[in-house]
Amino acid sequence: MILGSAGITTSIVGNAIGSSSRDIGTLCTHNNINKWSKHKPIRYNKVEGLSDEEFKGTSGDNSLGIYYGIKASTSAGNYNQLHDTNFDYIGKPNGGELSPFRLGDFRGYDTNAVPTLTGEITNLAYTNVPKSFNCSVIYDYTGSNTTGIDFRELINTDGDAIKFENYYPCILVGDYARGLFNEYNSQQTSIKFNNAWYNKFYADISSGNFPTSYINTKQTCTLFLTRNLYVEGGITDLRNWQYVKDKANAYNAFAVPNAVAKKVEIKNYRTYTILEAIKCIRESNGVKLTLYFPEGRPQTSTSYIIGIESPGSGSKKWEYSTSSIPVMSISFTWSELGILPIPNQTYTVSGSITNGGNLVSNFNFDNI
Incomplete structure (x- = not known):
């Protein structure tokens, strides 16, 4: 929901942020305000409405890394302080003489806004x-x-x-x-x-x-x-x-x-290269998995065990060889899975891929 530029009322704002209050101060400091919206209540020594430039905050706040009311930068500090950057909404108004409440700050407020x-x-x-x-x-x-x-x-x-x-x-x-x-x-x-x-x-x-x-x-x-x-x-x-x-x-x-x-x-190291099953199709006599190395193919020959746990159960050893381009697929017959398929019934094919006893990846395909 994006609030318009005119006709802002406490009821409209309350409904937008999920508050039953109709008090301007309560609404301008409410915990439900989406901090990532560019237009929202911020502290600024001005009673009338703010310009787009003023919504960025005062020069004093900017020097502290506070923009649009958000603690967004530690530019005046040290590198290791970046771990503490919490993007907290600390620039809310307090209703004092130097930081008045302005309901008009909600003009253009977006309940679903996200940072760029x-x-x-x-x-x-x-x-x-x-x-x-x-x-x-x-x-x-x-x-x-x-x-x-x-x-x-x-x-x-x-x-x-x-x-x-x-x-x-x-x-x-x-x-x-x-x-x-x-x-x-x-x-x-x-x-x-x-x-x-x-x-x-x-x-x-x-x-x-x-x-x-x-x-x-x-x-x-x-x-x-x-x-x-x-x-x-x-x-x-x-x-x-x-x-x-x-x-x-x-x-x-x-x-x-x-x-x-x-x-x-x-x-420190991983002794295997990731192998994933990225596709599964049903064949007349079983199922076929398509395999893929997402990080690039191994530099040396290595073996994987592809095991199907559902439907039925079965496993096959598949070896990648650097001497030739492998067929990046492996098939299981219904007999190898130990089931008698029912015509027109779909199955969930799930299982895992291991290398030397190490779990490499899992797979799960529905409606096969």
């Missing part, structure tokens, strides 16, 4: 598996998100010539940070590179002085954007892993929503 920038971080990574420490930087570059907080406006407030699209995605792992690599070309690029936007990146933990003490542990990880990977003189050098605890981030670094203080398990 979000991120994702894997929960498991291996030092010897390229691209296993994968991350996503998801930005609405189309401009269709007009009601949510636009991180481009936050980052560009410094007036610097380096704009949002030229910022580099980075990862803070414990007390170490490094620029991410673009999955497309395996280079450390900005989120827009050669006139194209990218959202798939990964952290290289096999080189660049990644701390060995972090291996076989769970580390707190935060995705962030920075305008420079390297600053001459060694102030900042995120081209490789750098110890950044208590190190001032002199060049603005912005944490990415949904990707703050995530726990990632970092393991």
Whole structure:
């Protein structure tokens, strides 16, 4: 629901945020307010309505990393403080002389607004598996998100010539940070590179002085954007892993929503390559699974056991050989599954793939 620019009443606002109160102060400080909406009550020393520019907040709030009432940046602090970026809605008005309540702040309020920038971080990574420490930087570059907080406006407030699209995605792992690599070309690029936007990146933990003490542990990880990977003189050098605890981030670094203080398990090695069953079809005499290596094919021959648990049960050993291109499929007859199929009845085909006793992946296909 998006509230209009005219005819705002306490009833309209109360219904939008799920409050039975018709008190302006109660509505302007209600816990149900969607913090990601650009238009919502914020503290500002002004009685009349705010302009779009004023909704970004006062210069004093901006200097504290507060934009649109949200604690969105730790640009005046240290790198390791990025783990504490909670995007809390701390800029609500208090009704005092310098921070009056304005019901009109709800004009253009969107109950379903989301930020224009979000991120994702894997929960498991291996030092010897390229691209296993994968991350996503998801930005609405189309401009269709007009009601949510636009991180481009936050980052560009410094007036610097380096704009949002030229910022580099980075990862803070414990007390170490490094620029991410673009999955497309395996280079450390900005989120827009050669006139194209990218959202798939990964952290290289096999080189660049990644701390060995972090291996076989769970580390707190935060995705962030920075305008420079390297600053001459060694102030900042995120081209490789750098110890950044208590190190001032002199060049603005912005944490990415949904990707703050995530726990990632970092393991020393994995003895197998992931193999997945991505398709299942019914054949006249059984079922056929289509197989796929999502991270690339193994460098050496290796064997997998594909087991079907339903319907019936059965398993087959499937070996990948580097000497030839394998047929990436495997079939099970009804007899091998130990069932007599009923005509016109569909089945759920589920099971797992293992390698040397290690669970590699699971699969589940309905209506086969």
